[in-house]
Amino acid sequence: MTVTTRILATEVAPMGDIEGLHHVGHVVHDMDTATERYRRLGFTVSPPAYPVLPGEGPCGVANAHVYFPRDFVELVAVIDPDRTPAGARPLPLRVPDGKLPGLAAVIRATTDNIASFLRRFQGLHIAIVDTPDIDAVAARLTAAGVPHGGVHAVQRPVETAAGTVMEPARYLEISAPGLPPGRVPEGRVGFAENAPVEDPRGTDHPNGATGLVGCVLCVADREVPEVRERYGAYLGEPREGRANVTLVAASALGDLLPGERPAALPAFAAYTVAVRDITATERLLRDHDVPTARTGAGEVFVPSAAALGAAIVFRQEP
The missing domain is CATH 3.10.180.10 (2,3-Dihydroxybiphenyl 1,2-Dioxygenase, domain 1)
Known part of the structure; x- marks a missing residue:
């Protein structure tokens, strides 16, 4: 049996709550190797960044991005506290003391998920869909009986003409029975809603x-x-x-x-x-x-x- 079926397109879900892909995530063993390889492929790659918790060193995962005007490819690698990627920027996380344990737990869970992806294989493990109304998506999924972790608010770094700015974003991850939260059999699938950013940098790529x-x-x-x-x-x-x-x-x-x-x-x-x-x-x-x-x-x-x-x-x- 051979089957090939297209299953996602613009404005296919109820209430027009899908606008295409937001990003895909390429999980790699080594960020330095990945950024060099992507530049050889003709992509402009942002400098990697990694989170730093108050009073601690590098933690979690490092991210670099290949930006396009409406979407992006994310490179993801688990941080080695003793060897951060070349040219990587620390992102100190400012969080009230009472919230620190919860944030640390979230970072550990994310790191564990990424590490489990790498144990399967190095490659594509993340597909996030763009939506203008993530609350409508959450309600639709709940009504359809699709397990998910609810809507979360975060900030992510974006290169602009004024320098690096922290862009507000809201996201939702789909879950599957028998797997850790935020996991489905093929990896991480979810939705993201971003506020618009003026003039993102790094969207001109030598490969066109x-x-x-x-x-x-x-x-x-x-x-x-x-x-x-x-x-x-x-x-x-x-x-x-x-x-x-x-x-x-x-x-x-x-x-x-x-x-x-x-x-x-x-x-x-x-x-x-x-x-x-x-x-x-x-x-x-x-x-x-x-x-x-x-x-x-x-x-x-x-x-x-x-x-x-x-x-x-x-x-x-x-």
Whole structure:
């Protein structure tokens, strides 16, 4: 059996509460290696950052970002307190004393989740959907019987013309029975609502990338109907649009991405970015000695073996 089904698009969920992908997360063993590799692929990568709790040193995970005007790719690595990534910026967390134990517990839980992802494989483990109304999403999921952890408010660093600013954001993580909170079998899936940021920096990429188009979720053939139903509850009915999650049976992954094999099942196997000029993108990859292949549809992609466990598809924007 071979099955390939598109299952996420713009304005497919009730009340128009989906606007495409917010970001995908590439979990890596070593942040220095990851930032070097992504720059070789032609992406502009922000300096890594890591949290610092009051009275303590580096903790949790380090993050670096590949920003686009509307979305981004996140690089994530567990912090080694004795070896922070090159050029990484500490982000001191200001929190009232009474709230410190709770925040420390959240950071530990997040770190444990990321470490568990790496034990499965290095690669894509996070897919977060963009929404203008996360409270409506929470209500819709609850009504549909989808377990989730509720809406949380955080701040994240964003590079702007005025320097680094802390951007308010609200997020929700979907949970699955029998797994730790915020986990589903394929990793971390959820929704995020951000306040608009004026003039984000770092969105001009040498490879011409302009935005995140979608990602590929590979599952065992026999699990396709269940996963299709599950994502239908998360995201709405199948329909093509600005951004999507493509569900593919394991037996069909080689047709979609020739030469690729799933590192585990279920797993996010790839993501797609739009580029201004695919000929120029392919030339840059060739000049940087990056191996490329063609998808079943004839698009350019970098195999997962050359991109730290996550295949990257480059698509000519319309």
